[in-house]
Amino acid sequence: MIFQKVKGIFIDGRKDMCKKNPLTEYLSPNKVYIPLIQRSSILKAEVKVGDYVKLGQLVASVEKPFNVRVHASVSGNVTAIKKVWHASGKMVDAVEIENDFKNELADTIKEEKNVDKLTREQLIEKMELAGLTGLGGAGFPTHVKYKTKLKIDAVIINAVECEPYLTCDYHFITTYAEKLLKGATYMARAAGASKAYVAYKINYKEIREAMMPYLKDYPNVEVFPVKNVYPSGWEKFVVEQVTKKTYKNLPAEAGVIVNNSATAIIYADIVEKNIPQIVRPMVVTGEGVKVPHAFVVPIGTKVSDLIEICGGYVDGLDPLKYNYIAGGPMTGKAILIDDLVVSDTLGSVVIKPIIEGFHPECLGCGKCADVCPAYLTPTEIKKAFERKDLKLLGDLNANKCVECGLCSYVCPSHVEITEAVGKGKAYLLKGGK
Ligand code: SF4
Ligand code: SF4
Structure with missing residues (x-):
C-alpha cells in the first residue's frame, strides 16, 4: 500500500482566470483530424480519402487488446490521412474530415426507446460500440472496467479536478448537471451497483448547487465532498475518501468503479440517443493566452483554432515564445507547439510565457x-x-x-x-x- 492515509496540501488553484468565463460550445470547425491512435493502440482506418462520412459514423477501430472505436465528429468528406501533433507529444496519423456543416447523422444515432429495460450487458455494449473512454486524461476504454468479475457496490464519478488551472469538469458539470446524474445512474446499472457517488472538491459549491434541483429524482446518487487539497482527485485518494478502503491495483478490488465526470455526461447521450463519443470538454488557459476559455469541441479540433477564440497570445508575439503543457501543470506533458489536435486524452492546454536564461538550482529546503x-x-x-x-x-x-x-x-x-x-x-x- 502506497498511502498510509490521505496526505495532500492546499495549493493555489489559479482556476479563476478560466472559471469566470462561461463554457463555449465550438462545435463546427472547418476541419477535424481524428487521431488513429488511442493510448498505445494503433487504429485501422475504416474510411479512405474521398469518402463521405456522417456525424457519428465509425472512422477507425482496432480489436486488440481492447475493442477501440473512434467516430466522425463532423459530417463531410475525408480529404486526407496525414500526420498531426498529438497529446502524446508525437506526430500520429489522423483522418482529416472537411466539415460540410450539414450535421448529417449516422444511421446508428437514434433515440433509445427502452432505456429502463436495458440490461447490464446492453449498457456495457453501448459503452463499447460508442468508443467511450476515460476523459480525465487516461483514455482507457470504459467498457473494460465494467466487464470485471468482481462485485461492484458503487460507482464513483470523479468530479474533483484538483490540478491547478483546469476547469474542464467544473464547466461541464455546472452546464450539464442533470446529464451527469443520468450518466451516473446508468453507470451504476451497468456495474450492477446500487449506488453512485459524485465526488467533488468541497470548496466547489457551484458544482453541488448545479446538481441540487435534480437530486431528488436520482435517489441512488449521493454528492460527496472531498478535501480541498492536492491530489484529492487522484483515483486512489478519491476511493479512500469515499469508501474508507484502499486497493492494490484496481478500484474494483475495493468494490468500486471510478469514472471521470465528463465520461458520465457523454455516457448519458450514448444511452439515450446512441450518440458515440465525438465531443469532449477542453480548456485553454494559462498566463499566455488573452482570455482563457473552457470549451465543448468535436474530437479532432485543432488547439490553434481554440487559441484564436481565446483572443490569441497575451502579447501577440511568436507562439514559439511560450511553453505548452498538454494536461495540467502537475501531471501534464510539455509539448512543442500549439498545432496539436484535441483527442480523448487531451482535456486542457496550459500556456505560459518562457522565462529566458533561467537555470534552477536546488536550495536543499526539503x-x-x-x-x-x-x-x-x-x-x-x-x-x-x-x-x-x-x-x-x-x-x-x-x-x-x-x-x-x-x-x-x-x-x-x-x-x-x-x-x-x-x-x-x-x-x-x-x-x-
Ligand atoms: S512526483 Fe514528486 S511528490 Fe509526487 S510522488 Fe513522485 S516524488 Fe513524490
Ligand atoms: S529541496 Fe531542492 S528540489 Fe526540493 S523543494 Fe527544495 S529547492 Fe526544490
Missing part, C-alpha cells in the same frame, strides 16, 4: 519531501539517478513515485524534480537499462 504523498525523498532519488546507482534507487523506493507533480509544484527554485524522479523510477523499473 519542501519536496515534505509534500510527497508517497513519502519519498525526491532530491536523493535525483542524485541516485544521476550516479546511476540502481541499488540506492531501490532502497529509496523510486518505483513508488506516482508522478503527481507536487514536488515540482512546491519547489521555490523551480527545479524540475518530478521529471528527475520519473527518470529514476523508469531506470529502476527497467533494471538499469
Whole structure:
C-alpha cells in the first residue's frame, strides 16, 4: 500500500482566470483530424480519402487488446490521412474530415426507446460500440472496467479536478448537471451497483448547487465532498475518501468503479440517443493566452483554432515564445507547439510565457519531501539517478513515485524534480537499462 492515509496540501488553484468565463460550445470547425491512435493502440482506418462520412459514423477501430472505436465528429468528406501533433507529444496519423456543416447523422444515432429495460450487458455494449473512454486524461476504454468479475457496490464519478488551472469538469458539470446524474445512474446499472457517488472538491459549491434541483429524482446518487487539497482527485485518494478502503491495483478490488465526470455526461447521450463519443470538454488557459476559455469541441479540433477564440497570445508575439503543457501543470506533458489536435486524452492546454536564461538550482529546503504523498525523498532519488546507482534507487523506493507533480509544484527554485524522479523510477523499473 502506497498511502498510509490521505496526505495532500492546499495549493493555489489559479482556476479563476478560466472559471469566470462561461463554457463555449465550438462545435463546427472547418476541419477535424481524428487521431488513429488511442493510448498505445494503433487504429485501422475504416474510411479512405474521398469518402463521405456522417456525424457519428465509425472512422477507425482496432480489436486488440481492447475493442477501440473512434467516430466522425463532423459530417463531410475525408480529404486526407496525414500526420498531426498529438497529446502524446508525437506526430500520429489522423483522418482529416472537411466539415460540410450539414450535421448529417449516422444511421446508428437514434433515440433509445427502452432505456429502463436495458440490461447490464446492453449498457456495457453501448459503452463499447460508442468508443467511450476515460476523459480525465487516461483514455482507457470504459467498457473494460465494467466487464470485471468482481462485485461492484458503487460507482464513483470523479468530479474533483484538483490540478491547478483546469476547469474542464467544473464547466461541464455546472452546464450539464442533470446529464451527469443520468450518466451516473446508468453507470451504476451497468456495474450492477446500487449506488453512485459524485465526488467533488468541497470548496466547489457551484458544482453541488448545479446538481441540487435534480437530486431528488436520482435517489441512488449521493454528492460527496472531498478535501480541498492536492491530489484529492487522484483515483486512489478519491476511493479512500469515499469508501474508507484502499486497493492494490484496481478500484474494483475495493468494490468500486471510478469514472471521470465528463465520461458520465457523454455516457448519458450514448444511452439515450446512441450518440458515440465525438465531443469532449477542453480548456485553454494559462498566463499566455488573452482570455482563457473552457470549451465543448468535436474530437479532432485543432488547439490553434481554440487559441484564436481565446483572443490569441497575451502579447501577440511568436507562439514559439511560450511553453505548452498538454494536461495540467502537475501531471501534464510539455509539448512543442500549439498545432496539436484535441483527442480523448487531451482535456486542457496550459500556456505560459518562457522565462529566458533561467537555470534552477536546488536550495536543499526539503519542501519536496515534505509534500510527497508517497513519502519519498525526491532530491536523493535525483542524485541516485544521476550516479546511476540502481541499488540506492531501490532502497529509496523510486518505483513508488506516482508522478503527481507536487514536488515540482512546491519547489521555490523551480527545479524540475518530478521529471528527475520519473527518470529514476523508469531506470529502476527497467533494471538499469
Ligand atoms: S523543494 Fe526544490 S529547492 Fe527544495 S529541496 Fe526540493 S528540489 Fe531542492
Ligand atoms: S512526483 Fe514528486 S511528490 Fe509526487 S510522488 Fe513522485 S516524488 Fe513524490
